[in-house]
Amino acid sequence: MTRDIWKHLILILGAIIVLAPFYMMLSYSFKSPGEIDRGTGGFFGAQEMMVDPRCVKLRDPNRDEIAAAAPQYPGRSDSEIRNAIMAQAEIDCSTRPVVFNYTKAFIEAPLLRYLLNGLIVTASIFFIQVLVALPAAYALAKLKFWGREAVFGLVLFCLLIPVHAIALPLYIMLAKVGLTNTYVALVVPWTISVFGIFLMRQFFMTVPDDLIDAARMDGMTELAIVWRVMLPTAIPALLAFAIFSIVAHWNDYFWPRIVVTGSRDLFTPPLGLREFKGDADGSFFGPMMATATIIVMPLIVAFLVAQRRFIEGITLSGMK
Amino acid sequence: MAGLSISSVTKRFGETEVLKGVTLDVADAEFVSLVGPSGCGKSTLLRIIAGLEDPTSGDIAIDGKAVTGTRAADRNLSMVFQSYALYPHLTVAENIAVPLRMRSLSAVQRLPLIGPFLPGAKEQRSEIATAVQSATEMLEIGPLLDRKPGQLSGGQRQRVALGRALVRDPAAFLLDEPLSNLDAKLRVQTRAEIAQLHRRLKATFIYVTHDQVEAMTMSDRIAVMMGGEILQCDAPSVIYEDPSNIRVAEFIGSPKINILPVELANTEMTLFGRVLGYITEAAQAGIYQLGLRPEALKLTQAAPVVTGTVAHMENLGSEVYAQIALANQTSRVTLRAAPAERRNLRLGAEVGLGFSLKDGLIFDADGKRQRRVEVAVTHEREVA
Incomplete structure (x- = not known):
């Protein structure tokens, strides 16, 4: 009994450590900048109306605009007119913090475009990985050929090579062929898993x-066996691999940061987060965390949907 | 349907020689069992026939055509596996249709979604459906067509595996211990069904089993394999009554044949010093082995050949098997007695045994059958 309590205490502690960053992310995505700075407002923040300073600044009228607006404010001086316009702007630009954060996430950065890029890149990577891995795995597991064990040893050896060690040569190769800043550069280095x-x-x-x-x-060729027999029986394992692969490449910041140097059109979601990395005027933590929330959401949803089969795949409970 | 011929096939796995030159001819529509203890190479031989394994040397011919280099799919053979090997993701109907789909549909026609709408595909598909229908009717698995193999019992899976094998009229059926995963009752039933199926299809069957009862009850001929060789290939009755090798005699027959040492010297054949018979023709003197089936031994009070005490009894109802520990010997013999004789058989009871020498099989010290010695001895007076 007491051992159970200890077990649970330790697991709860572990869960807190893992969940804390997500809690912060979600909480910040709801709060106003002031609340984030002061650390007040609890989880949801007070959700009081706030004014978007940039929005107001953009509506600061210049001389011509004041002159144009003059007929609406008869008998006022220019500074009074300006004050009135600014007051109106402040009213127009005030929103709830949560609305502010999430609209910023979509407007300030072309987040939908980034999400689409992420989808294209991760889906292509996974598709080609399966195309390569299944026949290779079939050959290594079921075909007898000279040097099979040695080849499998090489595969295991490749597991030990860190991505970062070969990043530079890969980049140089891609650059020489002129493939940087393309989808190909984002996909090709990962196709053999x-x-x-x-x-x-x-x-x-x-x-x-x-x-x-x-x-x-029954008359199947070896390739037909891979796709018609092995693939359907391996769905649980494939799902497990899908989660590993998709999570890794959806969340990857390192490689896209290297090969996408110019065009924002190729940004993947994690690169999109950089839009809110503040420069002189401080970081926009609210919108940044809102973006982060949107980015991780598809993964969490996918995991919840496939949870049961995913665990089946991890435990590799094959057929009897 | 076609005959099959296997000539001097050998197979090595590294250092071990699994098959040491096997030669076997199977006639069209014949049912041949390959029987032997585990590790005798019978499954390897079947896999070589199927084309799943390449022989180290030797040739296989189907219907007179050499197929040694041909891959399994092109040999037009069907195989039923011990584990049934059904595709777990397909329904029963789809499982049975696979061999037809792989053969009669082109790769494009097999494609999902667009495949069914290609020219010719519709007729092909309806032909396949008809063939599947008739196969399932023959095996009485009609109601199971939409189930997955995981939802079937062992016996049902076995039928589906049979269905998949017979749906496409192959040159021969290869069955690799198809009954060994079934329970005893179902095995007896399925045994009869497979034998009937063979008569009905008039097809060539090669059946691998370690179970001599299956081999005895179903086959036209039995090939007894041991240590990578076929020791004898004959009709079941010949294998049982007239084995050419002591290992065949010992393997076939349950309970096992009794082996007693006999000596041939001068003009007499003796067992434990007792004269069994006299020699009329010339025969090599020496130590021989006398094989006696349990049913050849008779309980007798008058002038028994050997005496002993009952050490163990098995009453099967229709017959009784008794193990008799021979007096002054370490060996035991097994006796089959009729239920009526049971009152003479009690544990520890002293019994006398007699037999007719013409029921005995004589082997030399290496286990080779010595028919000449049998002829030479049995013409003499009978002991009983």
């Missing part, structure tokens, strides 16, 4: 040989 090959190979080892022999007797 040794982790995927390894994971699928381990799963394929559990598939009975009889099933493959039966498929051969």
